[in-house]
Amino acid sequence: MDFDPVTWAIPVFVALVVAELLWARRRRRGAYESRDTATSLAIGLGSTVVGAVTGSAVVAALVWMHDVSPFSIGWAWWAWPLCFVLDDLAYYCFHRSAHRVRWFWASHVNHHSSQHYNLSTALRQSWTGFFALAFVFRWPLALLGFEPGMILVCAGFNLIYQFWIHTEAIGRMPRWFEAVMNTPSHHRVHHAVNPRYLDRNYAGTFIVWDKLFGTFEEEDADTRIHYGIVHQLGHFNVVRAVFHEWAAIARDVRRSPWRHKLGYLWREPGWSHDGSRETSDMIRARWERKRG
Amino acid sequence: MEQELAIFAASLAAVAALVALAHCLGFSAVGTVADEADAREALALVPGGFAVQALVLDAEGRSALARDAAGRLAAVVPHGGRLVARVLEPGSHLALDGDTLSIASPQLGPRTVHLTPVDSLPDWARSSPFAS
Numbered sequence: 224m225d226f227d228p229v230t231w232a233i234p235v236f237v238a239l240v241v242a243e244l245l246w247a248r249r250r251r252r253g254a255y256e257s258r259d260t261a262t263s264l265a266i267g268l269g270s271t272v273v274g275a276v277t278g279s280a281v282v283a284a285l286v287w288m289h290d291v292s293p294f295s296i297g298w299a300w301w302a303w304p305l306c307f308v309l310d311d312l313a314y315y316c317f318h319r320s321a322h323r324v325r326w327f328w329a330s331h332v333n334h335h336s337s338q339h340y341n342l343s344t345a346l347r348q349s350w351t352g353f354f355a356l357a358f359v360f361r362w363p364l365a366l367l368g369f370e371p372g373m374i375l376v377c378a379g380f381n382l383i384y385q386f387w388i389h390t391e392a393i394g395r396m397p398r399w400f401e402a403v404m405n406t407p408s409h410h411r412v413h414h415a416v417n418p419r420y421l422d423r424n425y426a427g428t429f430i431v432w433d434k435l436f437g438t439f440e441e442e443d444a445d446t447r448i449h450y451g452i453v454h455q456l457g458h459f460n461v462v463r464a465v466f467h468e469w470a471a472i473a474r475d476v477r478r479s480p481w482r483h484k485l486g487y488l489w490r491e492p493g494w495s496h497d498g499s500r501e502t503s504d505m506i507r508a509r510w511e512r513k514r515g
Numbered sequence: 516m517e518q519e520l521a522i523f524a525a526s527l528a529a530v531a532a533l534v535a536l537a538h539c540l541g542f543s544a545v546g547t548v549a550d551e552a553d554a555r556e557a558l559a560l561v562p563g564g565f566a567v568q569a570l571v572l573d574a575e576g577r578s579a580l581a582r583d584a585a586g587r588l589a590a591v592v593p594h595g596g597r598l599v600a601r602v603l604e605p606g607s608h609l610a611l612d613g614d615t616l617s618i619a620s621p622q623l624g625p626r627t628v629h630l631t632p633v634d635s636l637p638d639w640a641r642s643s644p645f646a647s
Contacts, residue, residue, distance in 0.1 A: 230522060233522075233526060233529075237529045237533065240533055241533070241536065244533075244536060244537055244540055244542070245540075247540075247542070248540045248541065248542075252541075255537055255540075255542040256543070256546075256597070257537040257538045257542045257543040259595050259596070260533065260537045261530075261534045264533060264534065268523075268526055268527060268530055271522075271523065271526060272523065275519055338594065338595070338596075338597040338599075343533070416560055417560075447556070449556070449560055451597075453560075453562050454562050455594065455599045456594075457594050457623070457624060458594075458624060459595070493562075500562070500563070501562060501563055506562075509564055
């Protein structure tokens, strides 16, 4: 199946960013900053180029996985919703790993590096996901017998769904919707650096995964959210924004004793062999101690 | 390939148009450290924690400088429309010229940050280990 829903969604993305800019002009001047927007969009554009270059390898690997699988579900109608739900579970696993394993975080961090939270932030997609092997998280679906084309279309719709939740223009959705689906409110929590919100709400489309696996946090209307990353970038350089964590990993691996080198790859962001830095768990614990 | 190039060209044009629109709608204004609460909020999020003991603000909101109980200094500077707080580490340099303090630090990047307080500069800022 040669259909990429994300490409077809690009005009809608552009129209919605324009609409949000007009909303921000009237209602929330601080929601946008032109250099931040330029950085977000440039990273988004770059990610489409990387996707075009690496896409065939990702597809080939998925097809191979499907071919070696003893199962074949085919294109049955009922396979579509099932594939979408299981793909969203795979996304949850990927996304949780992307925040808890520094190797994957290095690829994902640029999506979080804006201190703003708007629809342009949604387009800050990774350039290095292929290098980080992030695509392996969808292999189990192919091994279960789902058609590679079906998996990729579902993944595309999952990504499209996640676009509209990157906004401050929407407060809360109806209660039933907030209970099941990922929403702007839930995802604002995910992009926050406030200690109580760190490493929460990993969901793509269905927030139920976070509720099921104990990573859900409700947005508190009285808490002002600060967006970005724990060590804010402090610049708008696109290349540095994309590669800074990979460079930091290389530095840490080079400087650390041999027995700790791998720890800088597979441990959580903020981990250090001498305890000189803080992980998100440590930041939250410090905040809880201070709060009493 | 031709189709991919056309999509890329259209996307590039859309990016340029959106950035131009953001600029025209007035989203290019530089942020300021508006008040002490603003600065304290930014400092509260410093990695490793930073408990402010004393704080001085630039009269025009260009920066803030804070000190904690251990004598560490941290600067707060605007970054686009937001603020960034950094603990100053060895290699930082504070130079006093009249009432204006110039702060240069690897933690703040290549820029030099200026701070002219409403009142006089406190002694702890004048006598910091980075001062010259």
